[in-house]
Amino acid sequence: MKNHFNDVSKYLRQGKKIILARIIKQSGSVPRAAGTQCIILEDGSIKGTIGGGLLEHQVMERGRECLQNEKSSVMHFELTGEEVAQTDMICGGVADVYLEPVFPQNAVAGKIFNRIDHLINHGGNGVLLTLISDGIGPEDAKSRVLIEEDESATGEIGIIPAEDKKRLTKYLEIKSPALTKIGKGKQSIFVEPVRPYDTLYLFGAGHVSTFVASLA
Incomplete structure (x- = not known):
């Protein structure tokens, strides 16, 4: 699992305000594990993913709010039963996501x-x-x-x-x-x-490895 700490450092050096969002707790078959991160930028774009679907969409919306009100936020998701059926997600489970504003002034x-x-x-x-x-x-x-x-x-x-x-x-x-x-x-x-990122070695299947490497 790749974190985005390097990106946080880069954005701070560039003088950019960001929201660092990560899954802090999960159970069941949610798409990503605890520790998965994404960064929400001032222009509303996102770096990384915490699983996509409704969960990520709502996190992005809350992230924009956190940039405006300059306050951290804890979000709780229960993706079970009818909640999952009404979304485009194929995974269920329960997850907590923490969004914290990280600004260069600090x-x-x-x-x-x-x-x-x-x-x-x-x-x-x-x-x-x-x-x-x-x-x-x-x-x-x-x-x-x-x-x-x-x-x-x-x-x-x-x-x-x-x-x-x-x-x-x-x-x-x-x-x-x-x-x-x-x-x-x-x-x-x-x-x-x-800790340092792990190294992944891919052998053969060049047309497939190209896409697998981008996910590593």
Whole structure:
């Protein structure tokens, strides 16, 4: 599964405001897994996909709203029974999608995503923790933290007590994106591994491989 952290870093350097949307929780046969990302741009276009169909259409619409009101949003989808029958989707299930505004004015966000870009391109590893909540603005400098394999940290999550911050390094062991609870208030945090992209080798079937490669 390819993430779009490199693209986030690129857009921030270009001075562009974006919405980073990703599936943070799923069950059943939804088309994409937790951690799948897409980026919604100011012109309404989308980079990447979180599964298409009605789900993605509604996420794009909400993303445009988030760009206007400059607030994060959690969306819940129950694609079961009649809901699926009334759409063009062939998959069902339940999914939660988090949309967060990431703007170039936030210097801390810029540092975090530039650092992630460096790790991905230079063989480094780490983990990104993101606070999940409605109403977080793009200027919030305490809603995400990147922890690298040497246990150094960029950014912070303000609601996490000091005693819990010391234990965040345990998430370096996580292998796939996951939603968890942290702190006395049991605040939702989305945990995403940061690592270099895998290499896919395709042999033969050139006319088919051309299209398969674009999906890798």
